[in-house]
């Protein structure tokens with residue numbers, strides 16, 4: 001556990017935080033959070049509670065630097081280790097675990113964590129260290145017993161880990177980057193009481209290593225509340241209480257709300273703020289008066305507990321740490337020793353360090369600072385408090401555990417900058433590949449569809465004859481029918497897969513683990529061979545069964561055209577999926593598009609109305625169909641059943657099926673359409689991402 005022993009959390013202090021969003025009905029700003037103050041400390045678990053709509057998630061998002069509502073206004077000051085937060089740098093040292101577990105169901109716990117480590121940690125970190133980190137994480141989260149079990153998804157018949165284990169894996173996915181700060185949105189929601197407790201005790205363990213852990217929580221039972229160190233109770237966007245968990249009952253009692261014996265305090269608090277008229281106003285006002293005392297008390301207890309933990313694991317433990325840090329600081333930094341164990345580090349000097357393992361900045365936030373530090377910070381607050389949070393001055397931040405450096409001032413977070421595109425594509429391809437081969441329902445349904453369709457069509461047309469009026473018609477029908485069925489298979493698969501893929505993609509793109517280009521290339525590199533294999537399977541049965549020209553060239557011509565056809569069909573499905581918000585609307589759109597394309601492919605109507613002619617001209621079905629008819633008929637001679645006259649194949653099929661192009665020209669256009677579809681698909685993914693459809 002060597003790696004995890006060195007974790008140092010960060011002090012996060014927020015002051016006068018106000019958040020408003022535009023109210024569509026009135027056109028004015030609607031206040032969501034009012035005058036929020038608080039403190040989260042290293043080595044401690046801060047639980048944020050409140051009734052539904054109290055503003056818990058909003059506050060958590062703001063603290064984590066995730067808030068991005070259009071038209072929203074966020075004012076106030078957030079200090080990290082005593083200095084105004086630089087959101088970009090803050091994201092590097094913190095992580096956010098969302099409420100819903102969005103994990104790759106076809107991967108094992110160990111694989112999920114390793115993928116995360118490969119994408120999140122720079123390439124300069126050796127693979128052996130990444131693997132060691134994954135093993136550390138597995139042990140730390142108590143996941144050893146299920147490390148090689150699939151995550152699973154009951155909805156697709158894939159058995160896997162339990163809900164509590166899944167939630168811990170979600171934490172682990174973030175933990176592999178070794179964050180100093182963890183934000184978790186309702187980590188116990190949807191779990192039974194035992195699983196919820198196991199998740200919360202895991203969080204306490206993570207906090208005790210020295211990390212700062214902040215979570216929102218809903219209706220905790222008394223076992224869970226015993227795990228809280230610090231506690232923040234919100235109601236209607238106001239702070240009703242913020243301080244030590246152990247002081248909450250006393251605070252309520254002093255303000256006229258005594259918790260009955262044997263009642264879970266959190267149940268009581270919730271009933272007071274939701275049912276008692278005027279209680280929120282009374283408590284919020286009372287809290288405003290004692291806020292500073294409660295925060296100072298909380299900070300003092302926090303400091304004491306970190307000192308008790310001592311110099312070994314976690315926490316701002318010893319004077320040695322401070323001395324090392326001060327050596328690593330730039331000369332412009334203002335360092336004010338607070339006590340033997342800690343220092344206030346303010347100012348914006350270069351954060352260059354000696355790079356020694358375990359070096360950390362130990363910082364006391366302003367609520368605890370002595371006069372000298374207060375002056376520095378008050379000056380900062382005067383600069384920053386009135387400004388929107390995003391506008392606070394940038395400051396270099398120390399990245400802990402083994403490396404002291406400055407947070408990237410440029411656009412990309414550090415973890416993305418460290419992983420080259422080819423490596424992202426490689427990691428994602430492996431994961432994508434696994435999704436296909438480990439998903440029995442998807443694999444079986446695909447195989448059954450192709451084999452069943454091939455046998456069905458083979459039986460339907462079983463061994464064409466060469467009688468004019470029969471053999472020609474059957475060949476044309478067989479080709480069209482094959483296309484008509486097969487255009488639905490890859491496109492529907494794209495739509496159904498997108499529903500589960502989208503959430504994971506959204507999370508990972510949001511964290512900038514990779515970009516759309518890496519995702520697109522990885523997807524393409526796995527899907528194309530799969531589609532080609534499926535075409536081969538289909539034609540191996542259908543081509544000879546039905547009785548198409550028995551030649552190797554003929555077979556591989558069909559194979560090439562069918563493969564291109566499948567690739568385009570998958571692209572049509574993917575575009576319909578990303579262009580819509582729900583699977584139902586994707587299916588409706590896709591069905592409509594394919595039916596229109598089929599209708600004007602040249603088989604169903606001999607005269608295409610002039611206003612639909614453009615569809616006939618752009619449809620890939622037109623060229624695929626025409627190319628194969630052209631190819632087959634140029635190698636077959638029919639005979640008239642009554643006269644015995646020989647009729648060359650090229651003269652035997654109707655003019656309505658001809659595009660006016662030769663076989664190779666049709667294939668050339670189809671190949672161009674494959675390229676065009678890939679460009680459209682790539683742009684569609686990018687556009688969907690920009691328009692928030694992913």
Ligand SMILES: Nc1ncnc2c1ncn2[C@@H]1O[C@H](COP(=O)(O)OP(=O)(O)OP(=O)(O)O)[C@@H](O)[C@H]1O
Pocket residue numbers: 021032050051052053054055056057058059069070072218
């Ligand atoms: N961007 C936004 N636009 C409009 N209203 C918003 C926005 N963000 C939050 N709100 C509103 O602010 C209030 C607080 O929302 P928030 O999700 O923070 O509450 P919560 O305490 O987390 O509730 P829950 O426990 O139900 O998740 C809600 O009434 C919500 O509708």
